[in-house]
Amino acid sequence: MAARKSVKKTNVSAEELTEHYRSMLLIRRFEEKAGQLYGMGLIGGFCHLYIGQEAVVVGLEAAAEEGDKRLTSYRDHGHMLACGMDAGGVMAELTGRTGGLSKGKGGSMHMFSKEKNFYGGHGIVGAQVPIGAGLAFADKYNGNGRVSFTYFGDGASNQGQVYETFNMAALWQLPVIFVIENNQYAMGTSQQRSSVTPDIYTRGEAFGIPGEAVDGMSVLAVKEAGDRAVAHCRSGKGPYILEVKTYRYRGHSMSDPAKYRTREEVQKMREERDPIEQVRTLLLDHKYATEDDLKAIDKEIKAVVNEAADYARNSPEPALEELWTDIYA
Amino acid sequence: MATEILMPALSPTMEEGTLAKWLVKEGDTVKSGDVMAEIETDKATMEFEAVDEGVIGKILIAEGTEAVKVNTAIAILLEDGEALDATPVAAAPSVAASPAPAARATVSSPESPVAAAAEQTPDWPEGTELVQTTVRVALRDAMAEEMRADENVFLMGEEVAEYEGAYKISQGLLDEFGAKRVIDTPITEHGFTGIAVGAAFGGLKPIVEFMTFNFAMQAMDQIINSAAKTLYMSGGQMGAPMVFRGANGAASRVGAQHSQCFAAWYMQIPGLKVVTPYSASDAKGLLKSAIRDPNPVIFLENEMLYGRAFDVPKLDDFTVPFGKAKICRTGTDVTIVSFSIGMQYALEAADKLAEDGISAEVIDLRTLRPMDLPTVIKSVMKTNRLVTVEEGWPQGSVGSYIASEVMQQAFDYLDAPIITCTGKDVPMPYAANLEKLALITTDEVIAAVKQVTYR
Incomplete structure (x- = not known):
């Protein structure tokens, strides 16, 4: 697989680029493993994989600073790994075990980390959008200079509460970055069949919220746009919209046969635009890394993921008393 | 002429x-x-x-x-x-179409010394100075006191700031606490409720005022799926310490979409606490407890009670704990259990029943979740008869839950089937005569008591 098309000169350091590579590869391998465990019956229920979209969250995490907050929808594994949550803890939550980040009580769609400022993991399409603005409200209230990355999809962008939130976020100048991960399909409904306007980022115009479209298959493009958005929010100018055009390779969830698009469409994207291949090529072309270096990273990531899977399989199921805990603080 | x-x-x-x-x-x-x-x-x-x-x-x-x-x-x-x-x-024809209902004024206060139950721990020390205060002012005072005590407490909702509350509950709060902490929202319940939930996740303690709880249905997903469940779903890591408050139940002549009781709805949800005060002292003491509570609290007020005055203790920091029912009147022949405005009918009925020689014990649940069932059951074991009173609909009512619990826990003590008095099973009509018919009345409570006491 080659992605030579979008390769160009970069002034990004070897270290930074390698880190992007490592982070994206971790998400990819983790998700592949999750798919495998799902097939084995170790993961139940809904499981939404992030494969193909890795550059979005990795690029934006690179633009974030310590203390910034983030939250997203149910397609959340990548976001958790990218903000540094433990792969074993995430995987053990997927298997519903006591070592999971929510002690096995949340599942794939409902995970949180106070330590990493990750506020979910939300299973109701669009519900995280006002909540993300609420986190920004708290930050503004406390005057701490933090920003809140609020991720949602092209599907969620048709929910009414998104526009209620745009209005209030602009009215109150909240430091929130609305990241629309446009992977082109809301479950099985393509954007053309669900949205009258092709460019979702323009929907902030009515509220005076600046927005831009970003190549979501390029981690560097995402990082650059993220820097602009963060600078805008942190300087007190209010919300910002990034519509990151991306693509998910897998079905909406594990049980989706993805009949609404052709195999060729997916294949073409994988071959020509793959975010990980793009960075791999850059690393090699700039002689930032050798094939051997990258192989070593691949091996290292594989080990992390295998360890996470082992942990997730061996961690015990939650104690039966856990049914009755954490209902009230 | x-x-x-x-x-x-x-x-x-x-x-x-x-x-x-x-x-x-x-x-x-x-x-x-x-x-x-x-x-x-x-x-x-x-x-x-x-x-x-x-x-x-x-x-x-x-x-x-x-x-x-x-x-x-x-x-x-x-x-x-x-x-x-x-x-x-x-x-001359009056400006409003019809006079407001007038027969609501004379109710014996549950705080009257005669009614105070001897066996209960009182809500305040004996000899405390009492001040006649309306429910409206009691609610305002509770918020003001808690906002003075905790910088993280703020109030948001429609018309809460400059207008000082559609029902004047937040009078004076904008002046004292400023626009940072008393925030007018656009009319967008779903959105601002979600923002408040996020602010609570972020460490603040929001008080969300719904002008009335009818409008909270727009925000139901955020209240239940986001606020009530996150503590559990996060394995105890984070939750939503916040209060949702506003007028609940029928007001007067405002028709079907603005007249309904949500007590039974919210009472069903694990993760929520549900508070339903009747008196001004409970409104104040329970609201202060609600603001301090680290969980999402549904605080159901009643518009008909806002202007009513009750004794409120003059204390620096008066709170009422959740899960403690109040025996407002002791009796031996029948137990009447109610909450919020239902207490008005329960107490009026008890007064009239006393004239007929029937001694009713009247219990105000005060909070529905947690619910003080032990106090109810203890009373039923004494009186052997139970009537519940509420304004909400009959199917899946608060009373039907109580009846089922009492039946399971105190079956042998019952000398008559439990009667659950509720509003009628209809959308609220507008016409004055029909509205009156739809609501629970004191006479219906009296009739129920006579039925269970075989009088």
Whole structure:
């Protein structure tokens, strides 16, 4: 697989680029493993994989600073790994075990980390959008200079509460970055069949919220746009919209046969635009890394993921008393 | 012909008001639409316009007079050229379509010393000075005290700041705490509720005012899926310490979409606490507890009670704990359990039943989740009979839950089937007579008690 098309000169350091590579590869391998465990019956229920979209969250995490907050929808594994949550803890939550980040009580769609400022993991399409603005409200209230990355999809962008939130976020100048991960399909409904306007980022115009479209298959493009958005929010100018055009390779969830698009469409994207291949090529072309270096990273990531899977399989199921805990603080 | 200008009802629940200012004087000519007076209701100061043309013959109620009952004649309007003592005076049509219901005033306060239950720990120490306070002011005081004590507490909702509350609950709060902490929202319940949930996740302690709980249905997903469940879904890492408060239940003549009780709905949800005060002291003490509670609390007020005054203890920091019912009246023949405005019917019924020689024990649940079932069951074990009273619908009511629990836990103590008195199983009609029929009445409670006591 080659992605030579979008390769160009970069002034990004070897270290930074390698880190992007490592982070994206971790998400990819983790998700592949999750798919495998799902097939084995170790993961139940809904499981939404992030494969193909890795550059979005990795690029934006690179633009974030310590203390910034983030939250997203149910397609959340990548976001958790990218903000540094433990792969074993995430995987053990997927298997519903006591070592999971929510002690096995949340599942794939409902995970949180106070330590990493990750506020979910939300299973109701669009519900995280006002909540993300609420986190920004708290930050503004406390005057701490933090920003809140609020991720949602092209599907969620048709929910009414998104526009209620745009209005209030602009009215109150909240430091929130609305990241629309446009992977082109809301479950099985393509954007053309669900949205009258092709460019979702323009929907902030009515509220005076600046927005831009970003190549979501390029981690560097995402990082650059993220820097602009963060600078805008942190300087007190209010919300910002990034519509990151991306693509998910897998079905909406594990049980989706993805009949609404052709195999060729997916294949073409994988071959020509793959975010990980793009960075791999850059690393090699700039002689930032050798094939051997990258192989070593691949091996290292594989080990992390295998360890996470082992942990997730061996961690015990939650104690039966856990049914009755954490209902009230 | 001279007509009387009557004190208008300027809100659905207004029973009386202050004639703040006359803007016309005797001898002035007025025409339809001219502002004649300013009238202060329990919620706002309103301008009162003339409906008919004529000359102000006599002003009957001086400006500054308080507690002028709706439909009292406040001035006499003469036709041009007519003398004052001409023909008999006819009543002018009042501005509001009908007078507000008047038969709500005389209720024995549950805090009256006679009613206080001997066996219960009292809510305040004996000898504490008591101040007659309306529920409205008690709620405001509770918020103000907690906002003074904790910088992270803030109030948001429609019209809470500059308008000082659609029902004047937040009067004075903007002045004291400023626009950072008393925040007017657009009319967008789903959105601002979600923002408040996020702010709670982020460490603040929001008080969300729903103008009425009817509008909270727009925000139901955020209340239940986001606020109530996150603590559990996060394995205890983060939750939503916040209060959702506002008027719940039927007001008066506002029809089906604005008249319904949500107590049974919210009571079903694990992760929520549900508070339903009747008296002003409970409104204050429970709201302070709700604001301090680290969980999402649904605080159901009642518009009909806002203007009613009760004794409130004068204490620096008066709180009422959750999950502790109050025995408002002790009795031996039957237990009547209720909450919120249902207490009014329960207490009125108990008074009248006493005249017939039936001794009713009346319990105010005060909070529905947690619910103090032990107090109810203990009482039933003594009286062997139970009647529950609420304004909400019958199917899946608060009473039906209590009945099922009592049946399971105290079956052998029951000498009669439990009767659950509720509102009728219909959307609230607008017509005055039908609305009256739809609501629970004191007479129905009395009839239920007579049935379970076989009298």
